[in-house]
Amino acid sequence: MERVLSADIETFSDVDLIKCGVYAYADSPAFEILLFAYSFDGGETQIIDLAQGEKLPAEVEEAIFDVSVTKTAYNANFERTCLSKYFGRYIPPESWHCSAVQAAMLALPRSLEDVGRVLGLDEQKMKEGKELIRYFCVPCKPTKANGGRTRNLPCHALEKWELFKTYCKRDVDVEKSIRRKLHNFPIPESEMELYRLDQRINDRGVLVDMGLVEQAIACERLHKEVVTKRAYELTGLENPNSVAQLKGWLGDMGMEAESLSKKAVAEMIAETDGEVEELLRLRLLMAKTSVKKYEAMERSVCSDGRIHGMLMFYGANRSGRWSGKNVQIQNLPKNDIPDLELARDLVKQGRFEDIELLYDSTPNVLSELIRTAFIPKLGCRFVVADFSAIEARVMGWLSGEEWVLDVFRGDGKLYEMTASRMFGIPMAEIGKGSPERAKGKVASLSCQYGGSTNGLISMGALDMGLTEEELPPLVAAWRKANPHMVQFWWDVDAAAIKAVTEKQKTKVGKIIFEYMSGILFITLPSGRKLSYVKPRMAVNRFGRDGLTYEGIAENKKWSRIETYGPKLVENIVQGTARDLLAEAMLRVEKKGYPIVMHCHDEIIAEVPEGSGSVDEMCEIMAIQPKWAEGLPLRADGYQCSFYQKM
Structure with a gap:
């Protein structure tokens, strides 16, 4: 019978775990493991007090390195990374199981x-934990009362220390209870394979150009000083960054400002001149922060010059997509400046005056260079490839909107064809810059998941010159042009409601809906299941009976959430796109392309010079999985000596 070691550790480091991530935390010379709680095969939990000189039993140490023993922990990446540092020896993820991932898969x-x-477990995490962690696990402020020490040791509060040991053991007991409770919902082997790949990618990390990072931070600070000084000279205000003081100054200059948001200031600039216009422009420059990501890089980088652990497996628990951590790579600014390499060199060399001279906005330049701080190691280049219009393809495939699939089997001009169908004009008359194509694009992006007027506005329809009056007809035209997609929304809505209210297994095309153990499961074409906990019908905000379930809402709290057909379809499409990316990553890695990052539908591999090619990586990505028959896939790519968006 397979042996299972459940473990939880308590640790000390002078690096902030939340801000810097576990890899930088464990990389600190000050890092140490204080307590090690464990249980074999569900037996009684034991505690080893490493801080007070106790040693790990040989049986435990052997089990940690024995691949035939399953190691389980809640957020197992923490234990595995810390133990690798403790033993001075890499511990691969192969025999590790994360019960946080198991929980996330059930949403x-x-x-x-x-x-x-x-x-509703009998064992609950101890509330005193946070205070104990603050006391023993992070440096303390030196005071007269504590004798000027910068760290609390067990001998400084023996009662607290005993309680801390109980807390550590309790975490193992809670983790065991969670696994018992979720016993009927194991992580499928296909997802375990992906989890292990994810861990290897996080362990590998990506190299950072710290010369660029440090100069970008210095450049931003200098620029802010110059801009704030000029604003101070112009206004005489004590704090030209203060919204209240600025509004007062603008009022004295005869301009009432309700808001000083980026959009409001941009609108006011168009109507002003002279000192007021200059001040408003300075306001935009003062408000723009482009260094937060650089600062995150500086905090998170390890002694090997790489940042590790930027990806969270199953971070978006509605669709199962990855999310970002530490340096949030899921929302990096695009690069639009044509001479990117020149701008990068100027910043790296500290030639800040030349940046001011050559470019309209220094903060914009710094913002666009964020991506370029990620670099391949010596002798390698980045090979980057991403799926083309993946959600539109998946939506067309799942809903049976054949004309969309025909477009992707042909020239791929979805926005032109959408406009042609919406407005009844021939494709030949719709050029790249035509207003019809722009309308086709904004409608395609905002209407696919039931979006209406507000969806179009949030996608920038008004900024394109459309009026609010034009929007409802645009929505109607898109829906008329895509009847199968619209039908798919309401078929999914009806199937989900039927599964919940009648406890009947239902099917819509390639998607299966079933209710089991108080959870609505939606099975995707890949076989992976999306989960909706405690679903039931309730009156929604529109005053109609609709589907609701329990989950983590936008306020990050566990609460009851409303849903309906188009929203479920969004989860289904994004979940399917995630499965396509996941399988592509496995193939890419197996073909010898070491992945260092991935973002949305894009894979970034660090490939030795002279091996591999962009074309081959794109071909590997575009292979159709068995379960995706009839779905036309395509990937586009490029190679580069620093990360960028081409």
Whole structure:
């Protein structure tokens, strides 16, 4: 029978775990493991007090390195990374199991405390934990009362220390309870394979050009000083960054300002001149921060010059997509400046005056260079490839909107064809810059998941010159041009409601809906299931009976959430796109392209010079999985000596 070692550790480091991530945390020379709680095969939990000189039993150490023993922990990446540092020897993810991932796959919370509460476990995480961690696990301020020490040791509060040991053991007991409770919902082997790949990618990390990072931060600070000084000279205000003081100054200059948001200031600039216009432009420059990501890089980088752990497996628990951590790579600014390499060199050389001279906005330049701080190691280049219009392809395939699939089997001009169908004009008359194509594009992007007028506005329809009056007819035209997609929304809506209210397994095309153990499961074409906990019908905000379920809402709290057909379709499409990317990543890695990052539908591999090619990586990505028959896939790519968006 397979042996299972459940473990939880308490640690000390002078690096901030939340801000810098576990890899930088464990990389600190000050890092140490204080307590090690463990249980073999569900037996009684034991505690080893490493801080006070106890040693790990040989049986435990052997089990950690024995691939035939399954190691389980809640957020297992933390234990595995810390133990690798403790032993001075890399521990691969092959025999590790993460119960946080198991919880996330059922759309349960990711925190141990919250999941214990939601599952109603007998054992709950101890509330005193946060205070004990603050006391023993992070440096303390030197005071007269504590004798000027910068760290609290067990001998400084023996009662607290005993309680801390109980807390550590309790975490193992809670994790064991969670696994018992979720016993009937194991992580499928296909997802375990992806989890292991994810861990290897996070362990590998990506190299950062720290010369560029440090100069970008210095450049931003200098620029801010210059801009703030000029604003101070112009206004005489004590703090030209203060919204209240600025509004007062503008009022004295005869200009009432309700808001000083980026959009409001941009609108006011168009109507002003002279000192007021200059001040408003300075306001935009003062408000723009382009260094937050650089600062995150500086905090998170390890002694090997790489940032590790930027990807969270199953971070978006509605669709199962990855999310970002530490340096949030899921929302990096695009690069539009044509001479990117020149701008990059100027910043790196500290030639800030030349940046001011050559470019309209220094903060914009710094913002566009964020991506370029990620670089391949010596002797390698980045090969980057991403799926082309993946969500539109998946939506057309799942809903049976054949004309969309025909477009992707042909020239791929979806926006032109959408406009042609919406406005009844021949494709030949719709050029790249035509207003019809622009309308086709904004409608395609905002209407696919049931979006209406507000969806078009949030996608920038008004900024394109469209009026609010034009929007409802645009929505109607898109829906008329895509009847199968619209039907798919309402078929999914009806199937989900039927599965919940009649407890009947239902099917819509390639998607299966079933209710089991208080959860609505939606099975995707790949076989992976999306989960909706405790679904039931309730009156929604439109005053109609609609489907609701329990989950983590936008306020990050566990609450009841409303849903309906188009929203479920969004989860289904994004979940399917995630599965296509996941399988492509496995193929790409197996073909010898070491992945260092991935973002949305894009894979970034660090490939030795002279091996591999962009074309081959794109071909590997575009292979159709068995379950995706009839779905036309395509990937486009490029290679580069620093990360960028081409």
